[in-house]
């Protein structure tokens with residue numbers, strides 16, 4: 001609603017009207033922010049933003065004037081880190097104030113925030129804030145739970161044509177300028193005080209900035225994406241200033257994690273816990289510009305953002321792991337970080353890290369210890385030279401995670417997996433290997449990592465354009481390189497399924513499930529493949545070939561009465577009466593409302609001469625459905641056959657005829 005921009009009075013114009021009223025009262029809001037006023041809050045998270053790629057963090061090649069200006073005006077945290085270098089888990093920590101092991105969202109796919117977790121947005125909303133968010137990518141879609149506490153959650157990406165959705169990047173992400181535009185439009189309508197969160201996804205892979213950054217950073221498109229994100233923030237900052245909202249507002253900018261850029265052999269982020277991916281920019285501009293220009297050298301984690309913002313807004317947010325960065329008496333002694341990515345996707349060890357103001361311990365099968373003061377690039381592993389420090393820090397690290405919780409498992413459907421894959425995410429949903437197993441150290445596998453990710457990425461592209469042959473070749477290469485690469489199993493099996501190679505699909509789903517038995521997506525894929533195999537054989541009149549897949553499907557889905565019924569019918573058609581009878585009985589037990597399985601079983605039993613049992617069967621049908629025409633008819637006929645009460649028999653036959661006139665009444 002651009003018309004509202006130039007309005008200067010009138011009560012009915014949302015926050016703008018209020019701003020003007022404040023100005024008309026005791027002087028302009030920009031000069032009178034008192035402790036009694038709850039500040040408007042603007043939170044900007046910029047995805048994949050490595051701290052040392054910003055001008056204000058010392059990068060001379062960066063073009064980040066808006067953020068640099070904010071840092072000059074606000075408070076910049078020199079050593080801020082994410083507790084986990086993955087988008088959804090990191091944002092969950094940032095918005096909940098909890099360590100990953102306490103909110104339980106351990107990966108980008110497969111988890112949803114538990115209902116019981118209070119978020120910053122919920123706390124602010126409870127204390128009277130209007131809340132809104134605009135999201136840059138599907139990985140933070142509301143289905144994963146971060147919409148909690150937001151009155152409005154902008155996570156709709158333009159998808160004109162659903163059939164093209166998987167090929168069209170706009171179905172899973174949008175550029176920073178679009179996010180900011182939506183945020184500005186939302187601001188027009190928000191009452192105050194407000195809390196708005198904008199998530200800018202641009203610096204995430206693929207690095208593809210628009211012009212003029214595309215040309216200006218042709219050789220370094222990652223920096224180009226950051227420059228574009230910075231430029232996109234211009235209108236937001238400008239508008240807040242123009243409306244007189246800026247000065248009194250709390251503005252927070254944070255990265256969710258960095259990007260290794262192959263400094264430690266990782267093309268992007270997620271596996272390792274080096275500062276290239278852990279260290280993020282963190283800038284606070286306090287209401288009234290308090291402490292402007294301050295540089296903080298003490299440790300800060302993204303888990304501190306929520307409690308700090310809540311404290312500044314005087315909102316209650318309890319039970320968090322982070323602390324108020326401006327209210328704590330003492331600086332934080334040590335920070336925790338983790339990544340289960342390598343374990344969940346490649347079957348390599350997970351990593352945990354603890355950093356104090358000087359040293360960082362990375363707990364891996366082979367321990368790593370770095371002196372960040374003398375070796376900020378983490379090139380010299382001191383673990384063997386300083387075993388005492390290693391064990392002391394390891395002990396401290398183990399004190400974390402004593403109250404680890406399980407996140408709510410979110411079943412990753414094919415659509416979700418495809419959308420996450422379109423963003424370049426791997427979509428496995430469970431650990432690839434059981435706890436306690438000796439796992440490879442990710443740093444020993446680093447030579448493969450880039451190749452595996454490239455193969456996967458290319459395969460996903462081929463898969464999305466329907467080139468299954470090319471995709472399978474690439475995925476088979478990936479599996480030859482790393483047989484535990486669970487996502488490659490899943491993708492390869494999906495490819496075989498899509499190209500109709502059902503037998504191969506079943507084989508690969510099975511080999512994937514051997515590695516990751518709890519993987520719901522693999523299991524569902526296997527079931528689909530088995531079902532299609534059985535159906536295809538039945539349609540071709542090849543009943544014998546349908547038996548094996550259908551029996552396997554029944555084993556996969558032991559609770560599925562429908563599958564069991566189909567199996568029973570197939571067994572009956574194949575002449576295996578005993579097996580059919582067993583299957584009908586199981587189906588009848590699984591579904592208390594079923595009558596077909598009970599009826600078919602009774603018919604089979606009667607045909608074998610088990611008249612008493614058959615009678616009981618027909619009576620059971622009528623107990624389940626008193627209006628079963630077939631039940632009345634068959635019971636009536638059986639009663640005559642058994643020479644029992646003719647009156648009752650006739651009653652049943654008449655009832656059957658009344659229900660279904662095609663049945664004879666006597």
Ligand SMILES: [Zn+2]
Nearest residue numbers: 047048087256
């Ligand atoms: Zn991210």
